[in-house]
Amino acid sequence: MSTAFPKAAKVALGMPQLRSNLAHATGTIRGKRAKVVGELDDWERLRDTAAAIKADVQHRMPELAVAFERNATAAGATVHWARDGAEANRIAARITRDAGAEEVVKVKSMATQEIELNEHFAAEGLSAWETDLAELIVQLADDRPSHILVPAIHYNRTEIRDIFRGRMADAPKGLTDDPAALAEAARLHLRRRFLSAKVAVSGANFAVAETGSLVVVESEGNGRMCLTMPETLISIVGVEKLLPRYEDLEVFMQLLPRSSTGERMNPYTSVWTGATEGDGPKDVHIILLDNGRTEVLADEVGRQALSCIRCSACLNVCPVYERTGGHAYGHVYPGPIGAILAPQLEPGRHDDLPYASSLCGACYEVCPVKIDIPEVLVHLRQQGPHGAGEKAAMGAAEAVMARPALWRAALAAARFLSRPWRGRGFVRRLPWPASKWTVSRDMPVPPKESFRDWWKERER
Amino acid sequence: MNAREEILERMRRALDGAGPAPEPPREYRRSLDADVDVVELLIDRLVDYKAYVHHGIASIPEALGEARRVVVPADLPAEWRLGEAEFVEDEALTTADLDGADAVLTGCAAAVAVSGTIMLDAGAAQGRRAITLVPDHHVVVVRRDQITGHLAEALPRLDPTGPQTWISGPSATSDIELQRVEGVHGPRRLDVVILADSALTHRQSCSSS
Numbered sequence A: 001m002s003t004a005f006p007k008a009a010k011v012a013l014g015m016p017q018l019r020s021n022l023a024h025a026t027g028t029i030r031g032k033r034a035k036v037v038g039e040l041d042d043w044e045r046l047r048d049t050a051a052a053i054k055a056d057v058q059h060r061m062p063e064l065a066v067a068f069e070r071n072a073t074a075a076g077a078t079v080h081w082a083r084d085g086a087e088a089n090r091i092a093a094r095i096t097r098d099a100g101a102e103e104v105v106k107v108k109s110m111a112t113q114e115i116e117l118n119e120h121f122a123a124e125g126l127s128a129w130e131t132d133l134a135e136l137i138v139q140l141a142d143d144r145p146s147h148i149l150v151p152a153i154h155y156n157r158t159e160i161r162d163i164f165r166g167r168m169a170d171a172p173k174g175l176t177d178d179p180a181a182l183a184e185a186a187r188l189h190l191r192r193r194f195l196s197a198k199v200a201v202s203g204a205n206f207a208v209a210e211t212g213s214l215v216v217v218e219s220e221g222n223g224r225m226c227l228t229m230p231e232t233l234i235s236i237v238g239v240e241k242l243l244p245r246y247e248d249l250e251v252f253m254q255l256l257p258r259s260s261t262g263e264r265m266n267p268y269t270s271v272w273t274g275a276t277e278g279d280g281p282k283d284v285h286i287i288l289l290d291n292g293r294t295e296v297l298a299d300e301v302g303r304q305a306l307s308c309i310r311c312s313a314c315l316n317v318c319p320v321y322e323r324t325g326g327h328a329y330g331h332v333y334p335g336p337i338g339a340i341l342a343p344q345l346e347p348g349r350h351d352d353l354p355y356a357s358s359l360c361g362a363c364y365e366v367c368p369v370k371i372d373i374p375e376v377l378v379h380l381r382q383q384g385p386h387g388a389g390e391k392a393a394m395g396a397a398e399a400v401m402a403r404p405a406l407w408r409a410a411l412a413a414a415r416f417l418s419r420p421w422r423g424r425g426f427v428r429r430l431p432w433p434a435s436k437w438t439v440s441r442d443m444p445v446p447p448k449e450s451f452r453d454w455w456k457e458r459e460r
Numbered sequence B: 001m002n003a004r005e006e007i008l009e010r011m012r013r014a015l016d017g018a019g020p021a022p023e024p025p026r027e028y029r030r031s032l033d034a035d036v037d038v039v040e041l042l043i044d045r046l047v048d049y050k051a052y053v054h055h056g057i058a059s060i061p062e063a064l065g066e067a068r069r070v071v072v073p074a075d076l077p078a079e080w081r082l083g084e085a086e087f088v089e090d091e092a093l094t095t096a097d098l099d100g101a102d103a104v105l106t107g108c109a110a111a112v113a114v115s116g117t118i119m120l121d122a123g124a125a126q127g128r129r130a131i132t133l134v135p136d137h138h139v140v141v142v143r144r145d146q147i148t149g150h151l152a153e154a155l156p157r158l159d160p161t162g163p164q165t166w167i168s169g170p171s172a173t174s175d176i177e178l179q180r181v182e183g184v185h186g187p188r189r190l191d192v193v194i195l196a197d198s199a200l201t202h203r204q205s206c207s208s209s
């Protein structure tokens, strides 16, 4: 039984700068998201459709994976299959060597973080350069990402300037902490690398079975650089990223940008299908990755975690995430989605994570694909080793909430309510104080109060 | 068993006994209300995301601004090549050539008003992807008949398997304190020239039927 979370959470809670950076950033993004979501009068219908499409994908995964492979191959891509991260890394390293390269430029991708491609490449004497600004910051700082979308969310602008000054050899003299100046420094630093790279590695946000196309959603143009300029492109794609039809993009491309960066549309979206004569990479490879996903698929309740489109909205509304930061979760997927995905992808290694939650339900309310995260949390708690699990939970509760007695009551209530005959969808309307959150949705924590004060207030 | 067979087998085993999922409901919007002026909305959304908007063919030189060397796809209409700039057709230009250009002038395949999105699919007057990426300034011409209100109206107009690039404003990042900052690796300046004369509006009513 792992007790990593409560320990790490306690450490994080002792770091006021980290907490203030996180509170500031997640507060900003919650406001932006609420505004652009509010502009669509069919938001709930879009969520219903997206959830149903993803459920359909899960039920038809073998058929859709084969269709994707057939169509991508017909368009000139080479499709590989990888049972686990090690196999995917080996294939990617081999393709890189075969292309006569010793380094790759990378588009930000959760899948390659999950399989630790950079570390594997380093061990093989190959270099993998991150090109997303936040990933670059984290790589320069020799740190680990702490957020799905903004891996450097735990740094403020002054800390970023210091990292650039200290670690980026070609950082401009007199670099200030103005975000525009910092972005310019990253542009200069990476430009030559982009224009001369032979091989790029990407993930994909979606893989369209009907056409064999991949989709990458980004902001900076580093994705376009990687997907367009090199001769060889390697995309590592979890099998859960499949969508049946091209038309499905009209649903997901409304939901994803609004849920992740709070924009009506992200600056750049690339859709490509195999190789195109005279346009972009000639040698296009796709590695379809399992790495535990088929295990998750086998769990009827847990499999909804495979619907995740990695928007990070659930992190931004989570009071536990906001207090502890992403590192405390000890996995590349932090926050509420991490709490249900990590223990399923790596069984036995993250049993404490399903307790890193107050079951408030805010994550479910914002999730664009309607993953019932509280339901899966309770389900995983029931499966985990009980006594030790609860002890870990108490540790987490104490650190995070400082109200162990209430926590215990909450757990008992949650377990009671989730008894099988109650059926799906009930847990999120908990009768205890946190039910407030399900009502106020986007602003679960009044900004001027600490969680603890707020919590006490609710008790009165 | 090779990896492919094994993964497919694991999937089948995981789904053993699971029936088909219900057909997804599709009750969301596919268009905007009829009274929405999509040109006005597109302009509003482009400006909101820091793009510059111009009107009519005659405004192309203004959109190109100071640019002296302007890359164009070989099939760019001659009547768009206006002003003092030198127009360099992309006949296999090298990356260095592109990097040395001041701007690129192209058309597009479609635009989505509600999100201020310009869509390229490597079709007519658009060229290959690199030419709209490497130069630091992109001027894109959008005809009135290419403007749709909603994403669901635009997607069928694109070549689903052509390389597509959807562009919403100049390149930007939100990686520093989640504040949007314009201008990272893609073109830092985006100018959109809208051709909305009545002749083209007429053509639209024919082609969109």
Ligand code: SF4
Pocket: A259, A307, A308, A309, A310, A311, A312, A313, A314, A315, A337, A363, A366, A367, A368, A369, A370, A371
């Ligand atoms: S679980 Fe839902 S809200 Fe969280 S990252 Fe995934 S899609 Fe977004």
